[in-house]
Amino acid sequence: MAEQSSNIIFFNRDAQLNDTGNMENIVSEDNSCNEHCLKCFLYPNRNFSIESSVKFEAGFLYTNKGTFKLSYSAGRALCLLHRNIDEFVSKEHIMKYVWGSLPRVQNNVNVVVSELRTALTGTSLCILNQRKVGYMLTRMDF
Numbered sequence: 001m002a003e004q005s006s007n008i009i010f011f012n013r014d015a016q017l018n019d020t021g022n023m024e025n026i027v028s029e030d031n032s033c034n035e036h037c038l039k040c041f042l043y044p045n046r047n048f049s050i051e052s053s054v055k056f057e058a059g060f061l062y063t064n065k066g067t068f069k070l071s072y073s074a075g076r077a078l079c080l081l082h083r084n085i086d087e088f089v090s091k092e093h094i095m096k097y098v099w100g101s102l103p104r105v106q107n108n109v110n111v112v113v114s115e116l117r118t119a120l121t122g123t124s125l126c127i128l129n130q131r132k133v134g135y136m137l138t139r140m141d142f
Contacts, residue, residue, distance in 0.1 A: 056070075065123065088130060125140070
């Protein structure tokens with residue numbers, strides 16, 4: 001679960017979050033996220049369609065360009081962006097929603113957004129960012 005190298009501890013976040021017993025302890029510290037997820041109509045599977053050609057199911061993103069395995073963190077970020085489609089979501093809100101109280105750095109969001117952008121390539125969906133505001137999932141009509 002955690003590796004220690006000198007004074008630095010590295011966490012395998014996806015393994016921690018996929019461990020349901022551990023996840024309850026981690027997420028329960030952030031009651032707003034825990035309550036939100038438990039009330040969500042997607043809970044516990046978090047399967048949803050963004051449009052007819054883009055579906056998220058059991059950790060996989062199915063698009064007209066192929067199937068992509070998303071990390072647990074990327075799946076949660078996509079869920080949040082999808083629920084707020086065409087609206088900017090702050091980096092801080094994404095961090096709180098995706099990782100709760102787990103140790104993290106601002107670059108975690110950049111990595112997850114990069115993963116999602118790669119998976120959404122070739123679809124009509126894209127993730128825009130506005131400096132100092134946040135990220136937005138939107139449809140691009142060509």
